[in-house]
Amino acid sequence: MGLQGKTVLVTGGSGGIGRELVRAFGAEGARVAFTYHRDDDTARRLEQDGNGRVRALRHRLDEEGGAGRILRAVTEWAGPVDVLVNNALFQPENPELQVCDLAASPWRDMLRWNIEPAVEFSSAALRQMRKTGWGRIIQVSSSLVSQGKAGFEFYGAAKSALHGFNRSLAFSAGRSGDILCNVVVLGLTRTENNEVKPWFPEYRAEFLAGSPLGRLADAAQVSKMVVVLGSAANQVMTGQEIHLSSGTVGK
Template sequence: MTLPLDHQTVLVTGGCRGLGAAIARAFGREGARVAINYRRSRDMAETLAAEIGPNAVAFEADIRDADAVRAMAGAITETLGPITTVVHNALADYSFNGDERDTLATLDGAAIAHQVETAAIGALNVLRVTTDTMAADGFGRVVTIGSNLVQNPVVPYHDYTAAKSALLALTRTAAAELGPKGITVNMVSGGLLRVTDASAATPDAVFDMIAQNTPLRQVTTPEDLADAVLFFASPWARAVTGQNLIVDGGLVFG
């Protein structure tokens, strides 16, 4: 079974700014009903929903809190209809600044746990409250957001990259379990995006260096990555699951 994008109800976690906002706009552009999840930024989320149109609504929940996620899913279903599609984009607070990153000498376990709590445990909380309905309907699409740093840790952001590695593993094991129920689970992994809140502290020289090392000679934008997310949710990806698509202008091959 497949559903066109304009028949889908899409939950975008961390959907009110940066990449999440670009993903929400992309689904809205295609006619989907869009649930914009936010944790703190109510005004920003509601402004984005108004921009997208009447089929977009903002919903508050800290995805690390299983009860809050369950309540949010119920509110989305009541307002927009059953959730058919999940994009897990939420990111724990982070700044990509190589000069100020933790090294192995300064990193502690709490920093890794903090990242994993949003990336992997947050994903689990969302999957647990959405996939039963997807399975009953015989259709579901889950797209997680990863990082090309897992394949190419050009800057060793240990805590962030460890969490995205855990999310990639969960993406693949979830694909194996949910596939027989008609649910696909895939990941889209970007490189450094120009520009999001997380990359705002990145010096321009780093963006320029990355651009010169990609075959396309450009840094990926949030809009570039959002379109790849649409592919995995679309009917054209109906036979694709458990995959990690790297969208970074060709900086990382494979």
């Protein structure tokens, strides 16, 4: 894949998909830094399993100047970022927010923290990639953008904004060297975290009803495809939305 010795940054690296992204890039010989919010135990395990080639960095999505701080820490540890995967998301305990009762839901936070950090990390990483002439930026999105679901108006809006941002980012980045920017669109994915959530059985049934494969992708399978997009094996795909959702793209 041409990732041996490359520096990868995965935001939200301690979650169900995030930890598989860290492992998948690490398996290709990359040095992988990842951000996490509060799961110290998982962060420490990932570092230990990485044998010195994985670094955990605590970060809050609402941290002022956080993207710059993280990029500086990664650069000091392993050099400029070659691959950025914006995987972190903001999600309240109850994922469904009521659009008719704005006063009772953190809807502004849902909008801000699911787009602004991705913009900031992309900007900071692109500055480094322009200097080296090579880079891959991957935004992690959701099939809810096209499927829709009651209660996910704000999350869907934020992720839709991410698609628009990335499309133009690809033009800005592509004129600066071999720098490619794509969105991966995930459906409901089987992870250790998701399978214990009370809403999982209902969501699983809804998702499978529209899936040609009749099954969910798991986090390890999805992560392998992200690695391909973030590697030297990808030489032409940029500005695209790649669905990794077991074939479910809409109702």
